[in-house]
Amino acid sequence: MSTMMIAGGGIGGLAAALAVVRAGYRAVVLERQPEFGELGAGIQLGPNAFRALEQLGVTHSVAERAVFVDRLRLMDALTGHLIAGLEVGTTFRKRYGHPYAVAHRGHLHRALLEACRSSDAVDLCSDNGVERYDQDDDGVTVTLTDGRRLRGVGLIGADGLHSAVRGQLVGDGPPRVSGHTTYRAVIPAARMPEDLRGHAVTLWAAPGCHVVHYPIAGSTLVNLVLTRDTGADQPVAGRPVEPAEMAANFGHLHPSPRRLITLAQDWKAWVLCDRDPSDRWQDGRVVLLGDAAHPMLQYAAQGACQALEDAVCLGDALAEQAPIPAFAHYTARRSAHTRRVQQTSRYLGREIYHPSGPAADKRDAMLAAWTEHDLLDRLDWLYASPPAARPGLPDPWSGTRQTLDAARHNGRPPSGSTR
Numbered sequence: 001m002s003t004m005m006i007a008g009g010g011i012g013g014l015a016a017a018l019a020v021v022r023a024g025y026r027a028v029v030l031e032r033q034p035e036f037g038e039l040g041a042g043i044q045l046g047p048n049a050f051r052a053l054e055q056l057g058v059t060h061s062v063a064e065r066a067v068f069v070d071r072l073r074l075m076d077a078l079t080g081h082l083i084a085g086l087e088v089g090t091t092f093r094k095r096y097g098h099p100y101a102v103a104h105r106g107h108l109h110r111a112l113l114e115a116c117r118s119s120d121a122v123d124l125c126s127d128n129g130v131e132r133y134d135q136d137d138d139g140v141t142v143t144l145t146d147g148r149r150l151r152g153v154g155l156i157g158a159d160g161l162h163s164a165v166r167g168q169l170v171g172d173g174p175p176r177v178s179g180h181t182t183y184r185a186v187i188p189a190a191r192m193p194e195d196l197r198g199h200a201v202t203l204w205a206a207p208g209c210h211v212v213h214y215p216i217a218g219s220t221l222v223n224l225v226l227t228r229d230t231g232a233d234q235p236v237a238g239r240p241v242e243p244a245e246m247a248a249n250f251g252h253l254h255p256s257p258r259r260l261i262t263l264a265q266d267w268k269a270w271v272l273c274d275r276d277p278s279d280r281w282q283d284g285r286v287v288l289l290g291d292a293a294h295p296m297l298q299y300a301a302q303g304a305c306q307a308l309e310d311a312v313c314l315g316d317a318l319a320e321q322a323p324i325p326a327f328a329h330y331t332a333r334r335s336a337h338t339r340r341v342q343q344t345s346r347y348l349g350r351e352i353y354h355p356s357g358p359a360a361d362k363r364d365a366m367l368a369a370w371t372e373h374d375l376l377d378r379l380d381w382l383y384a385s386p387p388a389a390r391p392g393l394p395d396p397w398s399g400t401r402q403t404l405d406a407a408r409h410n411g412r413p414p415s416g417s418t419r
């Protein structure tokens with residue numbers, strides 16, 4: 001059996017291991033950390049993630065501990081009013097064939113890890129950081145950070161935002177620092193105010209900031225994520241935060257979302273990064289996957305979902321072709337699609353979650369004019385498409401962008417605007 005090496009044992013790397021084994025390879029997962037694990041708490045999983053998880057054979061173990069939400073809500077974080085809602089219950093599931101759910105990241109990662117552990121064809125090697133690769137006509141040699149060398153027929157770089165494999169393959173420097181700081185905490189569900197409970201993902205939008213909360217871990221916990229455009233210019237991961245910083249950033253919000261900042265004591269901060277899309281994912285027998293290939297802001301809640309789709313697409317290609325043509329086929333199928341998700345993520349942050357003044361009023365008017373059907377029509381490309389690019393399709397958000405651009409340049413705030 002040929003060996004496929006995978007740098008990184010996050011959600012993308014473990015999903016890739018399961019996919020390449022299904023294609024007939026032995027998978028060697030090289031993880032830099034001493035233990036396989038996943039930082040952070042909640043994750044939203046769209047129906048496209050469940051489609052991929054089904055193909056990887058792990059739907060059941062993920063679904064067991066996930067919360068299947070009924071509704072996505074966009075609220076005005078200054079007035080407390082509902083801006084728009086989307087039912088994601090029966091009709092939504094029928095349309096996409098799969099549910100929308102929220103899960104604990106640890107549970108999703110563990111489901112993938114356990115599936116890898118139960119396969120004789122997966123070697124899980126923690127404490128094995130990948131430093132560089134070299135290749136010849138027959139295979140790839142990976143050099144680890146301790147100097148050891150390993151050989152296989154191919155290498156999948158699933159080593160995340162600061163990917164060493166990407167550094168060598170693309171060489172496009174460090175990721176772009178977005179200037180947005182995200183504050184995360186988890187609280188027991190019992191501490192959540194009665195009126196904010198329920199099986200929903202709720203997003204409160206205000207100029208330059210937003211708040212998201214949803215239940216996780218069988219509804220026993222609530223995941224809180226507050227984001228503000230702080231202009232931070234350095235990447236940060238997991239910095240402990242004092243309550244005063246939370247109050248300074250979010251103290252101006254309506255009492256409903258503002259209450260959330262006092263419910264947790266152990267806030268931690270991340271400064272979000274992404275990259276401009278690139279379709280250079282392959283160097284011969286080496287290819288990128290997940291955040292290493294297409295790091296995106298979290299605003300479409302799709303980074304991990306796309307990594308799962310990548311894994312399935314790559315596995316399907318490897319089942320049909322030798323690594324070099326399979327990697328080319330996979331790159332061609334996935335890169336245009338994920339480019340659009342990266343761009344949509346930036347767009348959502350700028351135009352839907354953080355706008356102010358006339359742009360926010362236009363957003364409200366636009367969303368009020370759409371039926372749920374209209375909204376779903378704009379989401380089909382993301383949730384309904386198989387893990388493949390569909391270049392040539394019109395951009396469903398392009399009309400929206402024009403509307404909002406026009407609002408920014410020509411509009412005046414209507415009288416009585418609170419923004």
Ligand SMILES: Cc1cc2nc3c(=O)[nH]c(=O)nc-3n(C[C@H](O)[C@H](O)[C@H](O)COP(=O)(O)OP(=O)(O)OC[C@H]3O[C@@H](n4cnc5c(N)ncnc54)[C@H](O)[C@@H]3O)c2cc1C
Pocket residue numbers: 007008009010011012013030031032033042043044045128129130131158159160161162163164165182225270289290291292298301302303304305306307
């Ligand atoms: C605040 C926030 C909220 C998010 N919410 C969502 C959401 O709701 N839904 C969603 O789908 N996505 C969400 N995402 C995005 C999602 O978390 C990522 O896209 C996803 O985890 C990427 O998985 P990955 O395996 O590609 O990379 P990673 O999870 O970064 O895994 C990379 C792995 O590689 C290892 N590694 C790094 N360098 C090396 C090396 N040189 N050698 C060996 N190993 C190495 C790392 O230790 C790590 O284990 C969110 C992201 C953030 C920041």
